[in-house]
Amino acid sequence: xxxxxxxxxxxxxxxxxxxxxxxxxxxxxxxxxxxxxxxxxxxxxxxxxxxxxxxxxxxxxxxxxxxxxxxxxxxxxxxxxxxxxxxxxxxxxxxxxxxxxxxxxxxxxxxxxxxxxxxxxxxxxxxxxxxxxxxxxxxxxxxxxxxxxxxxxxxxxxxxxxxxxxxxxxxxxxxxxxxxxxxxxxxxxxxxxxxxxxxxxxxxxxxxxxxxxxxxxxxxxxxxxxxxxxxxxxxxxxxxxxxxxxxxx
Amino acid sequence: xxxxxxxxxxxxxxxxxxxxxxxxxxxxxxxxxxxxxxxxxxxxxxxxxxxxxxxxxxxxxxxxxxxxxxxxxxxxxxxxxxxxxxxxxxxxxxxxxxxxxxxxxxxxxxxxxxxxxxxxxxxxxxxxxxxxxxxxxxxxxxxxxxxxxxxxxxxxxxxxxxxxxxxxxxxxxxxxxxxxxxxxxxxxxxxxxxxxxxxxxxxxxxxxxxxxxxxxxxxxxxxxxxxxxxxxxxxxxxxxxxxxxxxxxxxxxxxxxxxxxxxxxxxxxxxxxxxxxxxxxxxxxxxxxxxxxxxxxxxxxxxxxxxxxxxxxxxxxxxxxxxxxxxxxxxxxxxxxxxxxxxxxxxxxxxxxxxxxxxxxxxxxxxxxxxxxxxxxxxxxxxxxxxxxxxxxxxxxxxxxxxxxxxxxxxxxxxxxxxxxxxxxxxxxxxxxxxxxxxxxxxxxxxxxxxxxxxxxxxxxxxxxxxxxxxxxxxxxxxxxxxxxxxxxxxxxxxxxxxxxxxxxxxxxxxxxxxxxxxxxxxxxxxxxxxxxx
Numbered sequence: 001x002x003x004x005x006x007x008x009x010x011x012x013x014x015x016x017x018x019x020x021x022x023x024x025x026x027x028x029x030x031x032x033x034x035x036x037x038x039x040x041x042x043x044x045x046x047x048x049x050x051x052x053x054x055x056x057x058x059x060x061x062x063x064x065x066x067x068x069x070x071x072x073x074x075x076x077x078x079x080x081x082x083x084x085x086x087x088x089x090x091x092x093x094x095x096x097x098x099x100x101x102x103x104x105x106x107x108x109x110x111x112x113x114x115x116x117x118x119x120x121x122x123x124x125x126x127x128x129x130x131x132x133x134x135x136x137x138x139x140x141x142x143x144x145x146x147x148x149x150x151x152x153x154x155x156x157x158x159x160x161x162x163x164x165x166x167x168x169x170x171x172x173x174x175x176x177x178x179x180x181x182x183x184x185x186x187x188x189x190x191x192x193x194x195x196x197x198x199x200x201x202x203x204x205x206x207x208x209x210x211x212x213x214x215x216x217x218x219x220x221x222x223x224x225x226x227x228x229x230x231x232x233x234x235x236x237x238x239x240x241x242x243x244x245x246x247x248x249x
Numbered sequence: 250x251x252x253x254x255x256x257x258x259x260x261x262x263x264x265x266x267x268x269x270x271x272x273x274x275x276x277x278x279x280x281x282x283x284x285x286x287x288x289x290x291x292x293x294x295x296x297x298x299x300x301x302x303x304x305x306x307x308x309x310x311x312x313x314x315x316x317x318x319x320x321x322x323x324x325x326x327x328x329x330x331x332x333x334x335x336x337x338x339x340x341x342x343x344x345x346x347x348x349x350x351x352x353x354x355x356x357x358x359x360x361x362x363x364x365x366x367x368x369x370x371x372x373x374x375x376x377x378x379x380x381x382x383x384x385x386x387x388x389x390x391x392x393x394x395x396x397x398x399x400x401x402x403x404x405x406x407x408x409x410x411x412x413x414x415x416x417x418x419x420x421x422x423x424x425x426x427x428x429x430x431x432x433x434x435x436x437x438x439x440x441x442x443x444x445x446x447x448x449x450x451x452x453x454x455x456x457x458x459x460x461x462x463x464x465x466x467x468x469x470x471x472x473x474x475x476x477x478x479x480x481x482x483x484x485x486x487x488x489x490x491x492x493x494x495x496x497x498x499x500x501x502x503x504x505x506x507x508x509x510x511x512x513x514x515x516x517x518x519x520x521x522x523x524x525x526x527x528x529x530x531x532x533x534x535x536x537x538x539x540x541x542x543x544x545x546x547x548x549x550x551x552x553x554x555x556x557x558x559x560x561x562x563x564x565x566x567x568x569x570x571x572x573x574x575x576x577x578x579x580x581x582x583x584x585x586x587x588x589x590x591x592x593x594x595x596x597x598x599x600x601x602x603x604x605x606x607x608x609x610x611x612x613x614x615x616x617x618x619x620x621x622x623x624x625x626x627x628x629x630x631x632x633x634x635x636x637x638x639x640x641x642x643x644x645x646x647x648x649x650x651x652x653x654x655x656x657x658x659x660x661x662x663x664x665x666x667x668x669x670x671x672x673x674x675x676x677x678x679x680x681x682x683x684x685x686x687x688x689x690x691x692x693x694x695x696x697x698x699x700x701x702x703x704x705x706x707x708x709x710x711x712x713x714x715x716x717x718x719x720x721x722x723x724x725x726x727x728x729x730x731x732x733x734x735x736x737x738x739x740x741x742x743x744x745x746x747x748x749x750x751x752x753x754x755x756x757x758x759x760x761x762x763x764x765x766x767x768x769x770x771x772x773x774x775x776x777x778x779x780x781x782x783x
Contacts, residue, residue: 165464
């Protein structure tokens with residue numbers, strides 16, 4: 001057993017400095033497209049190629065709705081795209097329903113319990129959420145803990161479009177949570193149904209069933225974006241925007 | 250099994266043998282060059298033909314595809330591997346009004362879940378099957394509404410029926426003191442949605458009744474009527490942890506139909522990325538096994554390697570889970586030479602760490618106590634239940650799609666298929682480590698001699714037709730059947746995934762073990778419900 005102790009000590013600290021400092025390592029985020037201006041032909045092509053309708057146009061100006069972006073990269077790759085690209089990860093945002101669940105007061109600032117419900121997620125979102133419990137992101141240092149029961153959960157983390165068969169379990173888990181409580185939707189599917197919903201078997205996201213307070217876009221959102229969402233839930237970080245409509249310099 | 254895998258392939262004269270055996274009832278078309286054989290037979294002999302392939306010629310069952318065509322229904326049983334290798338499609342046609350068909354799951358147990366699924370989704374009753382009924386669609390779905398039928402409208406949510414409040418799941422164990430322990434669908438820290446009913450009389454789990462398809466998103470149905478490019482997005486996103494493998498299988502099927510030539514560089518890079526995904530998956534699975542035994546230090550060590558691979562994937566391709574890479578005719582991006590160099594350098598460092606971890610784990614007796622002789626699956630069971638991937642190989646069933654149906658240039662590579670005999674949790678862990686090592690070996694071989702050129706074709710046309718795409722996904726053999734219509738839209742898309750095949754055999758491992766072994770056995774199987782439920 002002593003070998004393991006030595007191994008652990010030798011490994012040193014791997015955990016990110018975020019939120020104290022921004023994470024600068026590469027490969028922590030796939031990025032998101034941002035608003036852009038282009039020629040008539042480019043604009044037309046980009047709107048046409050976007051499979052989920054996340055890119056919209058007004059004149060020659062393009063805006064991006066992050067509720068729908070599924071990281072297909074079709075607006076980025078291919079011929080000379082004018083699309084901007086945001087390589088950050090602070091993407092979590094309050095939604096129009098924020099406050100519907102009587103959000104958490106300042107007593108929760110330093111510690112919250114999280115219950116995760118899989119509403120038909122593909123596995124990538126779940127894998128990214130799992131990373132929060134692992135050395136590189138380690139959410140415990142921030143006072144965030146996963147709990148096996150909704151009865152002691154403050155935040156409900158939901159990924160996936162909410163499939164037909166998961167509607168009842170999700171509603172039950174939500175109802176079992178004591179107030180005050182928050183719902184956080186993780187990933188494009190949970191925000192808008194993504195590529196799956198709405199259909200005969202999937203909803204168009206979690207907000208169809210229960211009010212969502214914090215939305216984390218991405219397909220999947222990187223762990224740092226989910227941490228940003230949790231920090232936003234306890235008001236230790238400020239909200240980003242769910243649409244990109246201003247062309248950055 | 251071991252022998253048939255490595256034996257030089259010998260294409261049997263299938264048409265002659267089968268014509269003599271069932272005169273006038275079977276038509277056989279063999280494509281000599283591509284090792285695909287179509288057998289069109291009479292409904293009355295389909296069970297015999299399938300049994301002949303499975304029991305006598307040592308073929309494995311791949312998939313059962315039902316197509317609801319305009320004037321008739323077409324059922325195709327697909328087999329692969331075995332003596333002579335290649336693929337065999339056994340098909341028969343029935344009229345649209347036919348509702349009963351023969352069941353073959355009493356002969357080939359691997360077909361069991363396929364028949365149950367099709368009964369639910371198409372309303373076809375398999376005569377003689379002992380357990381049809383709520384499977385994919387749960388009890389709140391009205392009987393007689395079959396979503397895979399051509400006339401079903403998938404765009405709107407369906408109105409559910411009231412469930413009888415006295416409804417209880419089926420119980421099998423009837424003895425004094427027996428009780429049922431439900432697990433799921435919301436359980437554990439970050440587990441996927443699935444439900445297990447464990448029947449027990451105390452400490453040991455006697456029966457396991459899994460209830461899956463909580464995550465059924467109807468991928469096969471919502472793919473219908475869409476352009477192939479859109480369906481690639483579905484193939485990529487229905488199981489995010491094996492996105493590259495599944496999108497590759499679909500692309501290969503469509504490329505096959507349309508005769509699209511994939512440039513050599515794209516073929517080589519597809520292998521690199523597929524193996525990178527396998528490596529990441531296996532290390533994630535190892536972390537899962539360590540975590541299931543509550544071995545925190547080892548979990549952390551494996552997780553560090555997993556995250557490093559995720560970041561490496563992000564740097565190389567822009568996406569941590571390799572989304573958006575496979576397109577028809579190749580890849581959407583090229584990897585520069587220095588990126589390949591960086592990959593090779595990183596993998597060298599990673600292998601050193603992985604070997605250290607392996608050594609430490611193999612000499613930690615408290616950890617091994619939880620794995621050894623736990624959750625054993627015999628070779629016989631693995632064959633009869635049609636298990637695939639690392640789970641099957643840990644039981645001695647060494648069938649690897651990369652060897653038996655080589656694709657994308659695997660036939661030119663020098664690698665071994667690691668196998669074990671015991672079939673227990675420890676054997677599965679050893680297979681994961683050995684396969685991870687082979688993946689790095691494959692990446693190094695390909696990266697050292699990458700052909701130059703472009704990674705996709707500038708123009709091509711999608712032709713109508715049908716084809717099967719296959720791939721050895723990280724969790725095992727995966728088959729994508731696709732039929733493309735005249736307008737380039739998908740008419741039928743059938744997905745057979747390794748998680749679906751292996752969950753079917755999961756109860757073999759977990760029954761007759763204690764409660765506390767259950768999460769460990771589950772972790773050593775390393776399956777995904779998203780991949781299984783589709």
